[in-house]
Amino acid sequence: MVKPPVWTRNEIESPCVQICVIHPAERICTGCYRTIEEIARWSRMEPEERRTIMQELPSRAPKLAKRRGGRAARLKR
Template sequence: MSAENIETPCIGVCTMDDNTGFCLGCYRSLEEIQNWWDMSDEQRAQVMAQLDQRMQDNVQF
């Protein structure tokens, strides 16, 4: 399986949250964004598995 099988979660809203260190669009860290194209599918899947929780943790009412 090639690393191209899991697409980037980027939605083009590239703004880093100073409090969390995550992008407000895709909820990845700067390191995860920079390394995305070099990651294996397994590494990408690990990042993807964390994104929903990061988004929920960041929601402010």
């Protein structure tokens, strides 16, 4: 039996790393740092708008780097 080809998106300049989890407080993807709105509109954006967003993505990463709470925080009490 011949397997059908795997579906892939034919989009240029996509920052997607296939880790699609939206951070509940920051409302950005933990994999690519795009907002939900940016992800939804990505395939309809002009290349220049995509490039602008991609330049901004590294500055969004620190928003997710700090973790508050969790087991370590509970043990400090």
